[in-house]
Amino acid sequence: MNVGVIGTGAIGTDHIRRLTGRVAGARVTAVFDVDTARAATVAAMAGAASHREADDVIDDPAVEAVLVASPGDTHADLVLACIAAGKPVLCEKPLASTSDAALKVVEAEVTYGRRLVQVGFMRRYDGGYLGVKTALAAGRIGEPLLVHCVHRNVSVPPSFTGDMSLTDSLVHEVDACRWLLDQEIVAATVVDVPHSPLALPQLRDPRLVLLETERGIVIDAEVFVNARYGYDVRCEVVGTTGTVALDAPSTGVVALEGGRVQALPMDWEARFGQAYVDELQAWVDAASQGTADGPSAWDGYAATAVAEAAVASRGARTKVDLAERPGLYSGESLP
Ligand SMILES: NC(=O)c1ccc[n+]([C@@H]2O[C@H](COP(=O)([O-])OP(=O)(O)OC[C@H]3O[C@@H](n4cnc5c(N)ncnc54)[C@H](O)[C@@H]3O)[C@@H](O)[C@H]2O)c1
Numbered sequence: 001m002n003v004g005v006i007g008t009g010a011i012g013t014d015h016i017r018r019l020t021g022r023v024a025g026a027r028v029t030a031v032f033d034v035d036t037a038r039a040a041t042v043a044a045m046a047g048a049a050s051h052r053e054a055d056d057v058i059d060d061p062a063v064e065a066v067l068v069a070s071p072g073d074t075h076a077d078l079v080l081a082c083i084a085a086g087k088p089v090l091c092e093k094p095l096a097s098t099s100d101a102a103l104k105v106v107e108a109e110v111t112y113g114r115r116l117v118q119v120g121f122m123r124r125y126d127g128g129y130l131g132v133k134t135a136l137a138a139g140r141i142g143e144p145l146l147v148h149c150v151h152r153n154v155s156v157p158p159s160f161t162g163d164m165s166l167t168d169s170l171v172h173e174v175d176a177c178r179w180l181l182d183q184e185i186v187a188a189t190v191v192d193v194p195h196s197p198l199a200l201p202q203l204r205d206p207r208l209v210l211l212e213t214e215r216g217i218v219i220d221a222e223v224f225v226n227a228r229y230g231y232d233v234r235c236e237v238v239g240t241t242g243t244v245a246l247d248a249p250s251t252g253v254v255a256l257e258g259g260r261v262q263a264l265p266m267d268w269e270a271r272f273g274q275a276y277v278d279e280l281q282a283w284v285d286a287a288s289q290g291t292a293d294g295p296s297a298w299d300g301y302a303a304t305a306v307a308e309a310a311v312a313s314r315g316a317r318t319k320v321d322l323a324e325r326p327g328l329y330s331g332e333s334l335p
């Protein structure tokens with residue numbers, strides 16, 4: 001399958017490497033980035049053409065499917081153009097920067113009549129999260145009652161501003177919990193905690209968010225994007241008869257000077273590298289049949305709607321205003 005890539009920054013370049021080296025059945029034939037020098041370098045690395053506009057990638061007759069890895073506020077328009085061209089698209093999260101824009105994507109796909117969009121919520125492909133999902137589906141911990149989540153990044157670039165820890169980071173917890181519990185999140189409350197003096201002033205960091213699901217399960221999610229010490233993602237579901245949690249990522253333990261030290265990943269690539277490969281393989285397999293699988297446009301819409309409620313919360317419980325879920329998105333399965 002010939003893939004066109006829009007956005008050749010950090011994750012776009014990583015995805016291109018994966019598509020060319022670790023995923024079966026795909027090659028990257030065209031790229032676009034507003035940073036033309038960067039696009040040219042990456043195009044040369046991949047043996048692809050470097051196009052002058054994003055639309056030239058989407059409309060390139062040789063391109064069979066598109067991967068969008070530009071900044072979040074560019075996603076919705078690019079995905080709409082892919083749907084208009086009838087091309088499968090893997091869109092990095094978030095699907096859109098507003099729920100209205102995300103809903104337009106959902107509506108366009110429903111009008112098209114079949115799924116073309118997969119959203120880059122790669123945690124659904126991680127072995128740890130899949131283990132939690134399998135235990136829940138088998139009823140191993142009885143009825144889920146609450147979920148504890150932690151999402152810590154070492155640091156973020158200066159372009160990470162405002163409420164991005166909710167709109168760009170918390171969306172992973174939102175998607176993972178919706179998927180694990182198989183229900184929508186209906187309310188969000190952001191609790192004030194002190195600002196870390198090491199965080200950039202243009203962010204509130206860390207954030208503590210309480211999410212409530214439609215069947216009354218409560219999720220507490222800490223998002224701390226300047227945690228400095230490592231990339232630390234945790235999730236524990238507490239049920240009526242037990243709990244199930246992500247294991248620590250497997251690394252060696254160094255014993256020395258009277259102590260034991262276990263290494264932590266320092267970024268998402270180190271923590272979720274295999275999940276990205278599995279995500280891309282699932283995408284290529286579905287897209288080469290002209291369709292999409294895994295996290296859908298509806299999932300992207302729901303995650304953005306919850307993040308929007310969290311942004312609006314300012315300490316108060318805020319309801320998530322979700323549209324009615326179209327039939328196209330019922331009956332989704334494990335990846
Ligand atoms: N799933 C994940 O774990 C994960 C990890 C990292 C990033 N992301 C997402 O991927 C996207 C990109 O993140 P990144 O870390 O690679 O950012 P980045 O800043 O490293 O790269 C973004 C690239 O997009 C280019 N760009 C900007 N505007 C553009 C436009 N209009 N058209 C085409 N290209 C444009 C920039 O020049 C840059 O090269 C974001 O939406 C981010 O949330 C997801």
Ligand SMILES: O[C@H]1[C@H](O)[C@@H](O)[C@H](O)[C@@H](O)[C@H]1O
Binds near residue numbers: 093168169172225268
């Ligand atoms: O764009 C990145 C990416 O989605 C990572 O997986 C997440 O840990 C970061 O917080 C976010 O900024």
